[in-house]
Amino acid sequence: MNKIITIGREFGSGGREFARRLAETLGYEYYDNEIIMEIAKNTALSEEYVRQVVECEPHKLYPITIGNSFSYVDNYAQQQIQSIYYAQSKILKELAEKSNCIMVGRCADYILREYNPYRIFIYASLDSKIKRCVARNNGSEKYSEKEIKKYIEKIDKQRAKYYEHYTDQKWGNKENYDLCINTTNLVIKDVVDVVAKMLK
Amino acid sequence: MNKIITIGREFGSGGREFARRLAETLGYEYYDNEIIMEIAKNTALSEEYVRQVVECEPHKLYPITIGNSFSYVDNYAQQQIQSIYYAQSKILKELAEKSNCIMVGRCADYILREYNPYRIFIYASLDSKIKRCVARNNGSEKYSEKEIKKYIEKIDKQRAKYYEHYTDQKWGNKENYDLCINTTNLVIKDVVDVVAKMLK
Numbered sequence: 001m002n003k004i005i006t007i008g009r010e011f012g013s014g015g016r017e018f019a020r021r022l023a024e025t026l027g028y029e030y031y032d033n034e035i036i037m038e039i040a041k042n043t044a045l046s047e048e049y050v051r052q053v054v055e056c057e058p059h060k061l062y063p064i065t066i067g068n069s070f071s072y073v074d075n076y077a078q079q080q081i082q083s084i085y086y087a088q089s090k091i092l093k094e095l096a097e098k099s100n101c102i103m104v105g106r107c108a109d110y111i112l113r114e115y116n117p118y119r120i121f122i123y124a125s126l127d128s129k130i131k132r133c134v135a136r137n138n139g140s141e142k143y144s145e146k147e148i149k150k151y152i153e154k155i156d157k158q159r160a161k162y163y164e165h166y167t168d169q170k171w172g173n174k175e176n177y178d179l180c181i182n183t184t185n186l187v188i189k190d191v192v193d194v195v196a197k198m199l200k
Numbered sequence: 201m202n203k204i205i206t207i208g209r210e211f212g213s214g215g216r217e218f219a220r221r222l223a224e225t226l227g228y229e230y231y232d233n234e235i236i237m238e239i240a241k242n243t244a245l246s247e248e249y250v251r252q253v254v255e256c257e258p259h260k261l262y263p264i265t266i267g268n269s270f271s272y273v274d275n276y277a278q279q280q281i282q283s284i285y286y287a288q289s290k291i292l293k294e295l296a297e298k299s300n301c302i303m304v305g306r307c308a309d310y311i312l313r314e315y316n317p318y319r320i321f322i323y324a325s326l327d328s329k330i331k332r333c334v335a336r337n338n339g340s341e342k343y344s345e346k347e348i349k350k351y352i353e354k355i356d357k358q359r360a361k362y363y364e365h366y367t368d369q370k371w372g373n374k375e376n377y378d379l380c381i382n383t384t385n386l387v388i389k390d391v392v393d394v395v396a397k398m399l400k
Contacts, residue, residue, distance in 0.1 A: 123374060174323060174372075180380035198394040 003028070003100040004117035005199070006109040008163075008172065011155040012129030012148075014188040015122035018181075019104045021192040026199065029101035031092075085166060105159070109176065110167040118199070121177040126152070128184040203228070203300040204317035205399070206309040208363075208377065211355040212329030212348075214388040215322035218381075219304045221392040226399065229301035285366060305359070309376065310367040318399070321377040326352070328384040 005028065009015020016032065023030035089111045095101060096115050103112070109119040124132070126149065133148045143151070163171035174180050183191055205228065209215020216232065223230035289311045295301055296315050303312070309319040324332070326349065333348045343351070363371035374380050383391055 121374075125375070172374075174321075174374045174380045174382070175325070177380075178382045180374045180377075182374070182378045194398040198398040 001115065002096060002098070004096050004108075004112055004115050005102045005120060006112065006117045007102060007104050007120050007122060008109060008177065009104065009122040010124065010129065010172070011152050011159070012133045013122045013124040014132055014183050014186075014191075016104055017188045018122055018183070018192055018195075019102050021189060022196060022199075023102040025192055025196040026100070026102075029095070029099050030104075031095055031101060032104040107163055107166050110163075110169065118179070119177040120195075121172060121174070121180045122183055123172065123180065124182060124184045201315065202296060202298070204296050204308075204312055204315050205302045205320060206312065206317045207302060207304045207320050207322060208309060208372065209304065209322040210324065210329060210372070211352045211359070212333045213322045213324040214332055214383050214386075214391075216304060217388045218322055218383070218392055218395075219302050221389060222396060222399075223302040225392055225396040226300070226302075229295070229299050230304075231295055231301060232304040307363055307366050310363075310369065318379070319377040320395075321372060321374070321380045322383055323372065323380065324382060324384045 005022070007015055007019040007022075009018070019032070020030055022028075088106060092103065092106065092108055092111050093115075095103070096112050096117075103117075109117060129152050130145055130148050133152065134145070137143070160171040163169070167176075169176050179195075181191060181195070205222070207215055207219040207222075209218070219232070220230055222228075288306060292303065292306065292308055292311050293315075295303070296312050296317075303317075309317060329352050330345055330348050333352065334345070337343070360371040363369070367376075369376050379395075381391060381395070
């Protein structure tokens with residue numbers, strides 16, 4: 001059976017960089033936005049719409065193009081969301097069958113539970129996440145720290161709701177992961193080096 | 201500055217074995233019950249009583265030998281408990297100054313926060329913890345699984361209360377640790393091997 005690592009992460013915790021670098025170091029495939037594109041192909045929905053579905057709160061989402069009455073819209077939207085979720089599950093399983101890989105987000109830890117993935121969750125203090133976001137913007141003052149804080153909280157709330165909607169588990173709850181890593185004040189590259197040593 | 205590792209652990213998660221083996225592998229000092237004995241010496245209280253204080257719910261504890269009125273008992277008990285906590289803090293700091301070390305429980309992650317310890321929390325599913333306790337008893341049927349489950353829950357509740365009483369933080373909350381390791385179905389020796397590689 002292939003080795004599967006799933007990575008959940010708080011926004012600004014460096015989880016995405018961690019996942020990409022870890023995949024490079026271990027020589028594993030890395031899947032993130034690529035998954036969305038695959039889903040788009042499989043469901044004949046636009047990539048933009050699929051991205052909206054997988055990144056937003058599913059219960060708040062309405063279809064882009066159609067809808068006569070509210071109940072009809074609701075029903076149709078729910079069907080689309082469900083079909084995207086099932087397509088996503090199917091693709092994740094296909095990818096898991098193909099090779100060793102690292103998957104970021106997308107409830108992969110839950111969807112692939114039969115594959116016995118190694119489930120990592122990356123988190124950090126709010127201050128550290130704000131600092132990381134500021135650094136990512138090359139220190140430009142386009143957004144205030146207050147705006148960044150609000151954005152981080154919004155995204156994490158969305159991720160939590162999406163995860164909880166489909167898994168019936170609490171997002172970020174340590175019981176759902178094998179390893180939880182606090183990246184507060186750490187350089188992600190250094191964290192990757194030690195975790196790679198651990199997993200090799 | 202010496203390297204300090206603090207280990208919080210759920211009862212039955214293998215945290216104590218993990219800490220002892222990790223200390224052996226890394227060549228660090230290891231402190232657990234030894235600390236209690238040191239405290240006993242420093243506070244001129246019996247070892248048994250100190251053990252009762254550091255392992256039980258502090259707000260429920262009454263002194264063993266004296267007490268005329270309830271308020272007097274309460275006051276005296278509180279003073280004793282506080283003095284043990286301060287003695288414990290003092291000893292932990294002295295030990296942290298002496299050499300690289302691993303400390304189990306005792307709010308060490310909080311007390312030694314100025315020493316920037318590497319804070320690990322060890323946990324596991326309830327089923328896995330019950331299995332580990334049964335194995336520890338060499339499979340003897342002295343206690344039923346139901347009794348063991350009740351005991352695990354009781355001890356963890358006590359640990360949580362003790363920790364929260366003194367630190368004003370939630371015990372086991374991943375935000376208070378650098379690394380949280382789920383030992384469900386794992387052999388502790390194997391976990392130690394990978395974490396030691398990571399920390400070396």
